[in-house]
Amino acid sequence: MVTMKFLAIFGLISLLSSTTLNTNDSEPSLSTTELIQPPVETYLTKNVIVLVIDGPRFSETFGDSSCQYIPHLAKDLAPQGVLFTNFRNNGKTNTNSGHAAITTGVYQSIKNDGTELPKYPSMFQYYLKKTDLPKEKAWIVASKGKLNILANARKKGWFNSYMPSDYCGPSGNGSEYSADIRTWDVVLNKLEIDKPSLMLINLLEVDTRGHSNDWPNYIEAIKRTDEYAFQLWEYIQNSDHYKDNTTLIITNDHGRHIDGRKDGFKEHGDRCEGCRQIYMLALGPDFKQDQVVTEEFEQIDISLTVAKLLNFEMPTSKGRLITPLFE
Numbered sequence: 001m002v003t004m005k006f007l008a009i010f011g012l013i014s015l016l017s018s019t020t021l022n023t024n025d026s027e028p029s030l031s032t033t034e035l036i037q038p039p040v041e042t043y044l045t046k047n048v049i050v051l052v053i054d055g056p057r058f059s060e061t062f063g064d065s066s067c068q069y070i071p072h073l074a075k076d077l078a079p080q081g082v083l084f085t086n087f088r089n090n091g092k093t094n095t096n097s098g099h100a101a102i103t104t105g106v107y108q109s110i111k112n113d114g115t116e117l118p119k120y121p122s123m124f125q126y127y128l129k130k131t132d133l134p135k136e137k138a139w140i141v142a143s144k145g146k147l148n149i150l151a152n153a154r155k156k157g158w159f160n161s162y163m164p165s166d167y168c169g170p171s172g173n174g175s176e177y178s179a180d181i182r183t184w185d186v187v188l189n190k191l192e193i194d195k196p197s198l199m200l201i202n203l204l205e206v207d208t209r210g211h212s213n214d215w216p217n218y219i220e221a222i223k224r225t226d227e228y229a230f231q232l233w234e235y236i237q238n239s240d241h242y243k244d245n246t247t248l249i250i251t252n253d254h255g256r257h258i259d260g261r262k263d264g265f266k267e268h269g270d271r272c273e274g275c276r277q278i279y280m281l282a283l284g285p286d287f288k289q290d291q292v293v294t295e296e297f298e299q300i301d302i303s304l305t306v307a308k309l310l311n312f313e314m315p316t317s318k319g320r321l322i323t324p325l326f327e
């Protein structure tokens, strides 16, 4: 995949049109330098999918030098993208706060039971407001029902406005938890039918097996999500609609306690290194390939970077652009 960037010299166009249309001779004429705007960068990315694998500990993913539980991520996907090994949840290390940090670009301590909306608008809302696209073009599909909070925001002017479509939990109505295999059917269906240009997916099984203190099934769940991530990238590559214009970001909402801390891998939610450290792997037509970045970036940087790719603004984001992604 050859990455290319196009520079559109809108400044020149505005200079020409101003010259043509300005017939009011009493106005002082503007100098050329005042009229020319900086070039606007546009990207090949037209669609962004964020896959959030819920709660694997870094020591069982890329922190394990053999990457034995994530063969596809390590051997098939990472060589095609940029891997961030010092990626962080620097806020509250729970499901809803972690996901909300990803979608809003702000760390907020929000209740983890699905009864509290994020305060700030998400990338979905900013995107739909900017583009005026129908809500079917922005989808949240989550195994955890409580993640339907990601579709809305409390902030004045955004509550119940510009909301994306969501299907969270087994019935899609924001209650209970669904097996990932059922969530995956919904994901494939939405990709096929609605062809969203912005999508977030949550897969829960790693987290729930961890909470069950079931090490073998926790590991099996990490392997299964590795398969899902690979399937998703394969789907994109085999789709006329998504191929070569789609960015895929794979990350986590939080890690789990390091061994020796409280219950170890069984729980998460504090500030220990095991809970904070996650990974981000990003693949897409505008990104470098086969790069590993050890510089620290964090969850709140994701939505601002998505906004840059899809050409909208996130004025409430506290994140920064993840510049090492780009050529």
Ligand SMILES: [Zn+2]
Binding pocket: 055, 095, 207, 208, 211, 268
């Ligand atoms: Zn959990």
Ligand SMILES: [Zn+2]
Binding pocket: 256, 257, 258, 261, 267, 268, 269, 270, 271, 272, 273, 274, 275, 276
């Ligand atoms: Zn911890």
